[in-house]
Amino acid sequence: MGEAKYPQDQNSASSLRQAIEVISSLISLSHSIKVFTVKWQLIRNKLEELNSGLIAVENCDSSESSGLSSLVQAILFTVNECNVLARRCVDLCYGGKLLMQSDLDVLSSKFDQHIKNLSGIYTAGVLTQGFAIVVSRPGVNACKDDMRFYLRDLLTRMKIGDTQMKKQALFNLHEVVIEDEKYVKIVVLEVNEIVNILVKFLDSLVIEIQESAAKVVCVISGFDFCKSVLIGAGVIGPLIRVLESGNGFGKEAAARSLQKLTENSDNAWSVSAYGGVTALLKICSGDEFRGEIFGPACGVLRNLVGVEEIKRFMIEEDAISTFIKLVRSKDEVVQINSIEFLQNIASGDESIRQMVIKEGGIRALVRVLDPKSSFSSKSRETALRAIEKLCFTSSNAINILMKCGFTDELLYFLRKGEVSVQELALKAAFKLCGTSEEAKKAMGDAGFMPEFVRFLDAKSYEIREMAAEALYRMVSIPKNRKRFIQDDRNIGFILQLLDKEAANSGNKEFLLSILMSLTSCNSARRKIANSGYLKIIEKLAEAEVSDAKRLVRKLSTNRFRIMLSGIWHS
Template sequence: MASVASAAAVDDDGDETLASPAESLDLILSRLLPFLLSAALSARTLVGRWRLLHSKLSLLLSALTDAAGSPNWPSNQLFRDHLLPALISTLRNLRSLSALCLDQDLPGGKLRLQSDIDIAASALSLHLHDLHLLLRSGLLHHDASLASSADDSAAIVLSLPAPSASRAVLALFVRDVFARLQIGALDLKGKALDSLLELLAADPAKISRLVVEEGDLPSLLRLLDPSAHSLLRDSTAAVVSLLATASDVSRRAVFEEGALGPLLRLLDSGPAVLKERAATAIHALTADHACAWAVSAYGGVSILVAACHSGSGSPSVQALAAGSLNNAVAIDDIRAAMVEEGAVSVLLDLLLSGNLEAQKNAALCLASLAAMGGAEICNAILQENGPARLLQLLRAVSDPETIDHTLKAFSALAVSPKATKFLSSSPPLFAQLTDLIKRGNAGIKHSAAALVADLSPSEETKRSMAESMPALIKMMECSKPSSAQEAAAAALTSLLAVRANRRELSRDEKSVTRLVQMLEPTSDVIAGKELPVAVVLALTSSSGGGARRRLADAGACQHLQKLSEADVPGAKKALHRITGSRLKNLFSISWPQ
């Protein structure tokens, strides 16, 4: 070890503070590294560890030489103020350890020395990682003139660019931010996150894709870990939430890098502000079916159901959690887990929470559960007094989307015979449906009419709905969607099974005129002529009430004759009902054009 001792004598630089970054880099390249490379090859104790250290020191020498080749490295704060001092400290420590290896007696003990060398080797590996990160980012070759001139001790190296800046400038800034997240001290990491948030908020769709392409998402997601500093976790959750909602590209990238698990943990046990940000991100992630399946893999169903409970978090968290459950309800395993975790009861409670978003999402989730879960889930909703709560919500809200979701829930329940029987015997429900058919928007009218057609109310209930018939006639005149015309015709046919309703509609001159106009073969008001024909058949199913005469007076016969000749189902029968024994003569008449 004589050569090592000689080198140690030559390398006695002391631990004084160096005057400049250039002197620090020169110390490492010309004195510390040459000495340690020689010492590592001359070691006779723990030879294997020193050989491994020699490889790392060689890599460090190559990387530092590359960094020194850039004239702009002194302006990079991470390299100048963080990496160089840390490197000098680690290399000096290794130099001291190499001197201890000169004494074959190892006065401190072999195990102690071995542990100290391993710790120093780990530190050296971390420095190499940081140095390679800076080299890959291109930041060491960046012109110092673009650096911020504000508070240089804490400033982000690059000024925050405008979202309209060139891609090269934006990419360099993103790489700088992610370098700080992995290398910088706590305050610099916090400022880097703040700058990233500001840039993302200015143009989420554009910047989020750039972050995915130029950033290092795993390093960002590690800051969601409970061991991370709370200030960093808060800002990181905000960044991840923005990335999850900004674009399909960034949402998928966040999921593929494993964000769902940490986000669910935050929703389960994080502080209130983090729960809301986590819930926002989870809701966005689960909107993609390819991501939603992973909820059960992370034990997320119980967490989401718990987040829907009153008192578990803010109203916003409840709404987002209910929305996330609805996003994932199509997956069989998740749907089964939701039932096991008591989601039906919790969602029904949310219907009366007074929080519109939570009510809306809960109603839609219940509709999805009932539609996809079959009679078993429908019966569970019945047992929890679900129809009464849905009706209470239907009466209380005026928001069209919430009303539509609630009607979807009723319609989904109607697939169960037990539920259909229960709903059909609820006059208050039909009173509400009557009002919605008369006053709702097109989508609500459609859903309400379809529900009336699916149920089997009593004659008395049907009589109470007579005032909705003119609105149903008008619905049939709407060209799109055709399913709305079908729903209106089916509801009308059901209501016209009651004699009193037939009498009342036949007395409504405007409705009769509209119905006859729909029979016109050349009219494009309604493409499927079998629908108005079916209504005419229902309206003329009995001889009383004057319906047949009024239809004939309005010109229905000539239209029905043409439809009969075109073999439209029911047209011939409808014509026969109106004309009676004069049918043969009518066929011989040439109707005026």
């Protein structure tokens, strides 16, 4: 059974309800005002905030109401003053513009004071939450004014509510910004005091408030138009403090926010200035921090390596060795992010690339490709990309790759890999056979040529072209050329493909180059001349395809001249 209210309490409740209704009416009236629009917008914002505060008061119990009663009476007096000015502005019957502007400024200051006094009553603990507050969220097709009012209501609760009220307001705020970008725009561009409150809450000693604020900031930081506002509000330092001392969910949200904010390298120095690099390296190297936080934390570091001084600091902190160890992790997220970090930090810097190689980076990457291991296809794709970026410009790296059994792993995935891995393996094999004579010889001995031949007929033009060029590089080595010619099917297959490609641009240039290279062997010249495809080569020559002309000339020399004298005269 509810506690009986004394007449004085009833009068207070009546005045409070009256104030709420009068303010709501005044807000509606203010939308009709067509003069001094900027000043009235400012007043309307304050009225909405004040109204939210008074509505919150209705949901609370009061142990002593004299201060509140006095404040409500003062608010009613100011609101009635405002009502008079509003009607004069609607009717355009005010005395002078300067006088009206002055009166509106005075009113605006009074409302500021009322909001401050109401906040003070909450802070003093006079009001306590009597039951769970349910804030009515506008419907899906709500107008912007309703959305703005709802956000101002949440702002008021975050400013003057008790701990539970703040938690609920933050929960509701997170709910709307994650579902509807329009709320994000209003928060950042109109009710931007919410941003300042969120930044303040990141340093809250109440861990739930800190975590909830970090989650909202994480959503907002994903929008480009919000980033400069967050940076201007000083969000970097508090986010790093959450990384250092928050709970798991708060740390993850803070790391994701920083990852988004540091996509602009201008913000990198702020992270460094607040000790963020050390905090992030600690997260990445500590076992207790593994899981959802590792990916975004590593992502921030990848964003920061673009700043030379920060990159050097990471190296001094032994980041290279740390992340090479993490490449061996069985956790896919940890493994992939570690590989990408090493790739980023070594990009365009030969000294760091050599450091990665010296610390055992190549061996760690090749180990990821071991078919007997349980690593995922995604990890293997990432390792192949990193090897391509890190290794193919250095003879030392190539030698280490070959000694680590890289060609065996590459050949396996060319033959049996999933499509995505297979294509990357082909790309790596293509680059590898362009590095040195030794690499081509080793690849020929290992059995790469039949795989390149197989890809010559792939659906993708890019794949066909890579395979053809790789095969052309391979047969430039006499030993490989001899091995290739020994299989009668090879030359016939290339001639068939040339026939198929003759009508379009395709990759006939590389096919012709392969045939041209093979003609240095008598047996190959004989097989081509007897194949029945000479008319195709002749047509291409007549079409001024230079490689075809060269090929016909080559076939026409010495003992083939008589045989072909009727086919071509140059």
